[in-house]
Amino acid sequence: MTSHVLLSISGLHKAFGGLIAVNQMQFDICEGEIIGLLGPNGSGKTTVINLISGALSPNDGKVVLDGKDITNLPAHKISHAGIARTFQLVRILPDLDCIENIEAGLAYRTKPLWGHDAHTAAYELLERIGLEKHAHTPAGDLTYIDQKRLELGRALALQPKLLLLDEWLAGLNPSELQDGITLVRKLKHEGLTIIMVEHVMDAIRSLCDRCVVMNAGAKIADGSPDAVLSDGEVIRAYLGDSHA
Template sequence: MAEVTLLETRGLTRRFGGLTAVDAVDFRLSRGEVRAIIGPNGAGKSTFVGLLSGLIAPGAGSIAFDGQDITRMPAHRRVRAGIAYTFQITNIYPAMTVLENAAIAAQSRLGTGSEAAIEAAARAALAAVGLSDLETRRAGDLAYGHQRLVEVAMGLALAPKLLILDEPTQGLSDAEIANFIAVIRRVAASATVLLIEHNMDVVMALAGRITVMENGRILAEGTPDQITRDPAVQAAYLGGAS
């Protein structure tokens, strides 16, 4: 089956004063992919996904999503268009229950019409990440790894076409990381996934393709095997700069 482009950028650029954080990036993501973006600190990864999600405005270039130009579309409209973005730092409502957190996301998609539909969507999202048994717990009382999964569930409750995860395993234990990998494999059955990740074991376990960034530009793209064998990537990241 031919690949269908879900998201594409052309010449995407963002400068902060004299620093070019994202430098004329051409990028294409196919529907159904799990793509990882890797690179050393300061490579421009988080700025790039901030541009995709609408949290940062581009200085130049274009972004197309699902056949629509979204370059100037505000973040809240991109969510409705099907882009869900979870942050490096857990972004939940700690005083609310796990179910209430997921329901807030579901309500933003479904509106206020049907409480039953909102609750069903929230419970489905929690089931997808394995948190059904904790739905009545106060989110702020959960272990950090479970809080990260609440955030992923909130993203899933939006029924996204694209789920963007920024450093999702940061701060997780080995057991929590193993569970997260299993969760994302389930999520990938219904959504395209784009993740920024430093843990190369996670990248190799999940990604069908990898994009490597350095100094705001794409250094290389390919399968995990191609990337690990690429001399430029080894010098810049895998075996060189951290």
């Protein structure tokens, strides 16, 4: 039985003036898979996330979600098609409490929720991400890990088929990191499909089914974490020729 391809990107190309940020990028991700999108700083990973989510439009290439071509759709239509994301710099509504932050997300999904239904669904989502004790805490007063949890909760409020995590585990201390890994693993067990841009190799090894590695805008490897992380070209990209 073949796995269902949820997202397929092909020939994806993005240049900013003379700088080619993404060069003929292509990969597929199957339903329920977690893919790590890896590469040294400046390799084009976040640009790929921006192209998939609609924050940027490609110069060339295609993005197909669940058989539907979503290339060049505006970001809100891509969100309604089933893609949600987090950002490198946490985006929350700091003056609202946690439950209000989630309710704001619920108001923007394909079938919006309001009033009592939204309040109930928001509390259930806070339980899912481990923030129910902070339902009425202003988001700006949360710890860094809990702000990240809240941003993740707002993404989950959109009921995505595909979740894009852009360095979601960055900046966490060792115990917070384990909590974060546990939460992402839980989402995987719930059947969510995830693309993670990540530099934390412990997380990559423990969470990812596959890794796609970029360097200078192009894909240089695609395979299991162990195979990819021991690949000579990948080691050269990260550490230079003397280590390969």
